[in-house]
Amino acid sequence: MFQCIGYSATDATAPLKPFSFTRRDLRADDVAIEVTHCGVCHSDLHQARDDWHNTLYPCVPGHEVVGRVVEVGPAVTAFKVGDKAAVGCFVDSCGDCASCREGLEQFCNAVPTFTYNGKDRVTGETTFGGYSDRILVKESFVLRVPDKLDIARVAPLLCAGITTYSPLRHWKVEKGQKVGVVGLGGLGHMGVKLAAAMGAEVTMITTSPDKEKDAIALGAHKFLLSRDADAMAKHSEYFDFVLNTIPVGHDVDPYMALVKRDGTMVLVGAVEPLKAVNGGPMIFRRKTLAGSLVGGIAETQEMLDFCAEHDVLPDCETIAIQDINEAYERLLKGDVKYRFVIDMASIQADRATA
Amino acid sequence: MFQCIGYSATDATAPLKPFSFTRRDLRADDVAIEVTHCGVCHSDLHQARDDWHNTLYPCVPGHEVVGRVVEVGPAVTAFKVGDKAAVGCFVDSCGDCASCREGLEQFCNAVPTFTYNGKDRVTGETTFGGYSDRILVKESFVLRVPDKLDIARVAPLLCAGITTYSPLRHWKVEKGQKVGVVGLGGLGHMGVKLAAAMGAEVTMITTSPDKEKDAIALGAHKFLLSRDADAMAKHSEYFDFVLNTIPVGHDVDPYMALVKRDGTMVLVGAVEPLKAVNGGPMIFRRKTLAGSLVGGIAETQEMLDFCAEHDVLPDCETIAIQDINEAYERLLKGDVKYRFVIDMASIQADRATA
Numbered sequence: 001m002f003q004c005i006g007y008s009a010t011d012a013t014a015p016l017k018p019f020s021f022t023r024r025d026l027r028a029d030d031v032a033i034e035v036t037h038c039g040v041c042h043s044d045l046h047q048a049r050d051d052w053h054n055t056l057y058p059c060v061p062g063h064e065v066v067g068r069v070v071e072v073g074p075a076v077t078a079f080k081v082g083d084k085a086a087v088g089c090f091v092d093s094c095g096d097c098a099s100c101r102e103g104l105e106q107f108c109n110a111v112p113t114f115t116y117n118g119k120d121r122v123t124g125e126t127t128f129g130g131y132s133d134r135i136l137v138k139e140s141f142v143l144r145v146p147d148k149l150d151i152a153r154v155a156p157l158l159c160a161g162i163t164t165y166s167p168l169r170h171w172k173v174e175k176g177q178k179v180g181v182v183g184l185g186g187l188g189h190m191g192v193k194l195a196a197a198m199g200a201e202v203t204m205i206t207t208s209p210d211k212e213k214d215a216i217a218l219g220a221h222k223f224l225l226s227r228d229a230d231a232m233a234k235h236s237e238y239f240d241f242v243l244n245t246i247p248v249g250h251d252v253d254p255y256m257a258l259v260k261r262d263g264t265m266v267l268v269g270a271v272e273p274l275k276a277v278n279g280g281p282m283i284f285r286r287k288t289l290a291g292s293l294v295g296g297i298a299e300t301q302e303m304l305d306f307c308a309e310h311d312v313l314p315d316c317e318t319i320a321i322q323d324i325n326e327a328y329e330r331l332l333k334g335d336v337k338y339r340f341v342i343d344m345a346s347i348q349a350d351r352a353t354a
Numbered sequence: 355m356f357q358c359i360g361y362s363a364t365d366a367t368a369p370l371k372p373f374s375f376t377r378r379d380l381r382a383d384d385v386a387i388e389v390t391h392c393g394v395c396h397s398d399l400h401q402a403r404d405d406w407h408n409t410l411y412p413c414v415p416g417h418e419v420v421g422r423v424v425e426v427g428p429a430v431t432a433f434k435v436g437d438k439a440a441v442g443c444f445v446d447s448c449g450d451c452a453s454c455r456e457g458l459e460q461f462c463n464a465v466p467t468f469t470y471n472g473k474d475r476v477t478g479e480t481t482f483g484g485y486s487d488r489i490l491v492k493e494s495f496v497l498r499v500p501d502k503l504d505i506a507r508v509a510p511l512l513c514a515g516i517t518t519y520s521p522l523r524h525w526k527v528e529k530g531q532k533v534g535v536v537g538l539g540g541l542g543h544m545g546v547k548l549a550a551a552m553g554a555e556v557t558m559i560t561t562s563p564d565k566e567k568d569a570i571a572l573g574a575h576k577f578l579l580s581r582d583a584d585a586m587a588k589h590s591e592y593f594d595f596v597l598n599t600i601p602v603g604h605d606v607d608p609y610m611a612l613v614k615r616d617g618t619m620v621l622v623g624a625v626e627p628l629k630a631v632n633g634g635p636m637i638f639r640r641k642t643l644a645g646s647l648v649g650g651i652a653e654t655q656e657m658l659d660f661c662a663e664h665d666v667l668p669d670c671e672t673i674a675i676q677d678i679n680e681a682y683e684r685l686l687k688g689d690v691k692y693r694f695v696i697d698m699a700s701i702q703a704d705r706a707t708a
Contacts, residue, residue: 099615107615107639170640249633261453261461270633277631279603279624282645285461286524289643291636 001025002032005351006132007321008058012050015325016131018350019058023136024123031079031142032071033087038130039064039155040319040340042186042247045328047117056117062130063089063115064155066145067344076139084145086304087130088158089294090114091137092121103296105141130155131321133347143301146308156186156314156339157307159294164191164243165303166295167266168198173241175199180224180238182255183245184211187268189338190314191243192218197310203239205255214337218315226254237285239263244270251275256287264288314339320346355379356386359705360486361675362412366404369679370485372704373412377490378477385433385496386425387441392484393418393509394673394694396540396601399682401471410471416484417443417469418509420499421698430493438499440658441484442512443648444468445491446475457650459495484509485675487701497655500662510540510668510693511661513648518545519657520649521597521620522552529553531594534578536609538565541599541622543692544668546572549597551664557593559609568691572669580608591639593617598624605629606643615639620646668693674700 001022008019026032044061046052065087069079079085093100093108100108113121116129129135145154164187173179179200181191188204195202196219203222204215212223224231237260244255247269253276259265268291281287295303307313315338319327327340355376362373380386398415400406419441423433433439447454447462454462467475470483483489499508518541527533533554535545542558549556550573557576558569566577578585591614598609601623607630613619622645635641649657661667669692673681681694 104615109615261458261463267633267637269637271637272634273630273632276627277643278627279621279645280626282643283621283623283625283647284645286646287644289631289636290641291633291638292640293637 002134004128004132004134005347006060006128007324007347008060009048009055010058012055016048019060021060021128023134024120024125026071026073026136027122027138028073028075029139030073030136031069031076031085031139032134032136033065033067033085033142034070034134035065035067035130035132035344037066037152037155038062038342038344039159040324040327040331040342041159042331045331048328054117056126059117060128060131061116062132063087064158064160065115065130065135066151066155066158067135070134078139079142084147084151086143086145086154086158087115087135087137087141088143088162088300091118091127091141103298105296106294131324131342133344133351141297143297143304146304148308149304150313152318152341152343153313153316154304155341156190156316157304158300160186160190160314160339161194161307162295162300162303163187163268163292164245165194165306166299167243167268167292168195168241169299170292171241171264171266173198173200176201177240178203178238179240180205180242180258181220181245182206182226182242183247183269184208184215184338185245185247185334186339187245189218191245192220193312195243196220197306197312203235205258232258237261242266243268246270249273249275252289253278253281256281256289259287261285261287264290267291316341318343322346322349356488358482358486358488359701360414360482361678361701362414363402363409364412366409370402373414375414375482377488378474378479380425380427380490381476381492382427382429383493384427384490385423385430385439385493386488386490387419387421387439387496388424388488389419389421389484389486389698391420391506391509392416392696392698393513394678394681394685394696395513396685399685402682408471410480413471414482414485415470416486417441418512418514419469419484419489420505420509420512421489424488432493433496438501438505440497440499440508440512441469441489441491441495442497442516442654445472445481445495457652459650460648485678485696487698487705495651497651497658500658502662503658504667506672506695506697507667507670508658509695510544510670511658512654514540514544514668514693515548515661516649516654516657517541517622517646518597518599519548519660520653521622521646522549522595523653524646525595525618525620527552527554527595530555532557532592534559534593534596534612535574535599536560536580536596537599537623538562538569538692539599539601539688540693543572545597545599546574547666550574551660551666557589559612586612591615596620597622600624603627603629607632607635610635610641610643613641615641618642618644620644622646670695672697676700676703
């Protein structure tokens with residue numbers, strides 16, 4: 001057993017604080033990873049604050065985890081000590097259902113084991129995430145990190161990256177297609193970069209006129225202000241595919257209006273009741289509204305390899321773990337371009353004083 | 355010019371009455387069809403009563419038109435006098451847009467010319483539909499009626515048939531798949547018959563327990579009462595495909611719950627705001643909500659040929675044109691199994707007295 005140190009929330013209102021805990025003993029198929037970096041996903045904040053009323057305390061968040069292998073179980077064959085490795089939103093699944101057999105572990109019919117706030121399938125213990133110095137994960141749920149990628153910027157690919165990559169691939173976005181990305185946050189900025197890397201003509205669609213310059217810098221070819229009725233009307237049925245990253249329930253009709261006949265809009269953020277959906281435009285133009293959730297392990301690896309091949313990395317602001325509570329406050333204000341990444345070396349200061 | 359007799363609405367509140375009018379002169383590519391039968395679509399009633407605030411009066415409804423060719427223009431090659439022929443919801447389109455070039459004339463970007471309440475693309479005159487003794491239609495918009503099909507029952511295939519056939523084909527429903535059909539009316543009963551003929555396991559889903567026997571008689575393998583919470587829960591994620599024929603805005607979430615991961619529900623009736631749509635199930639199970647509108651000319655012909663091959667015909671109640679106003683009242687009460695078809699020979703009585 002390894003004595004870990006992480007940051008945990010102990011209830012819905014307290015700030016995250018240093019937390020000492022032991023990880024389980026290494027299993028035969030486990031890879032032990034020294035966490036070097038962990039991305040800060042908006043869902044970490046929701047979970048820490050029990051916004052979904054299902055948080056198990058203490059809660060150590062973090063599901064965009066990158067580091068180096070420090071130990072492997074005897075049955076591990078794909079990783080060795082010293083390798084770069086990464087972990088995303090889940091660390092296990094039943095392995096036996098139709099979804100798992102198709103490599104869609106994110107849809108495991110028995111529910112995947114989430115990287116944190118989950119239940120270990122062997123011991124039933126609460127899982128603790130990447131806001132910690134070490135994590136143990138079953139080999140088949142560990143991703144390889146291509147050498148070419150800057151390890152300090154890889155972490156957000158494990159959630160924001162795959163969440164936007166998977167629908168672009170599943171709905172077969174290709175060179176020359178017109179793709180709209182709604183919302184310029186952690187997900188949206190990856191959607192722009194990935195769709196552009198796939199050869200699409202990418203338009204950033206947002207309510208904020210002051211984001212135009214940044215959107216273009218990220219690789220968007222065009223900018224569409226969703227509050228500008230004339231501009232929206234001009235883009236009626238313009239897009240083959242719209243990736244909608246708005247994280248809350250909203251009126252989807254103005255965005256569906258932008259989708260071509262036989263086109264698709266995919267929701268990746270709004271996991272709640274939508275404010276309005278009109279059946280008419282779907283029927284009269286055979287449009288599709290769908291949703292998508294991260295991606296399976298094989299597709300996540302494919303995404304990392306794609307990012308290495310196409311030089312795609314998120315824009316990150318590196319913070320120390322001691323700054324996590326301030327980062328959450330800034331996240332609530334949308335004050336980050338575009339993902340906080342915790343340099344986990346910073347946690348050693350807490351180990352020293354723990 | 356041929357002196358026609360039909361039944362028209364003259365304003366939103368008056369009953370339909372006999373109406374004499376002249377059809378245009380036969381154009382080179384026109385087929386003149388003596389109407390033997392015309393189906394009564396619920397939309398005829400909406401249009402006659404100006405429910406959509408776009409009715410052009412006088413209005414001669416009817417877009418499920420079947421008959422015999424009585425005259426052809428000199429450029430017509432595919433039809434000759436005496437052939438059985440049929441006409442669906444539209445009689446022309448621009449022929450030049452992306453939709454028309456793909457054979458999806460129903461989505462013509464310049465709007466198809468509707469069989470009635472449309473504007474002739476040459477003269478600008480209001481189009482008059484199949485509640486009349488004769489109709490003139492451009493050859494490329496006329497369908498062949500396979501000899502095997504009982505001409506007295508073909509008419510509803512031209513709207514109710516293709517409206518349900520097209521989404522089943524477009525979303526590739528196949529043998530062994532589990533298909534739910536929501537709503538047992540004119541569309542729903544065709545959905546059951548067609549999906550069963552395609553080899554799917556078909557479940558009728560409705561609010562009315564008294565429809566079970568009829569649903570099974572139509573070819574449904576199973577029956578699911580949507581008001582029975584336990585039965586609905588047992589069918590959670592049961593269906594590969596759900597064909598939703600509910601004609602008004604409604605809460606789609608209980609039906610989306612029946613759709614498998616990666617499954618699709620297609621709306622063919624609710625051309626208006628839906629009452630509730632939750633993004634969560636779409637995201638967490640990558641489900642799709644879409645719409646579909648009749649079908650193109652080539653697909654409509656394919657559907658007629660499929661129906662001949664598989665002995666699929668609607669259940670009809672034959673009426674005389676003089677009964678049309680009473681039929682509308684019964685339609686409003688859902689009192690028809692499952693489509694009224696007007697025997698248009700009956701109109702000769704009005705010609706005699708006109």
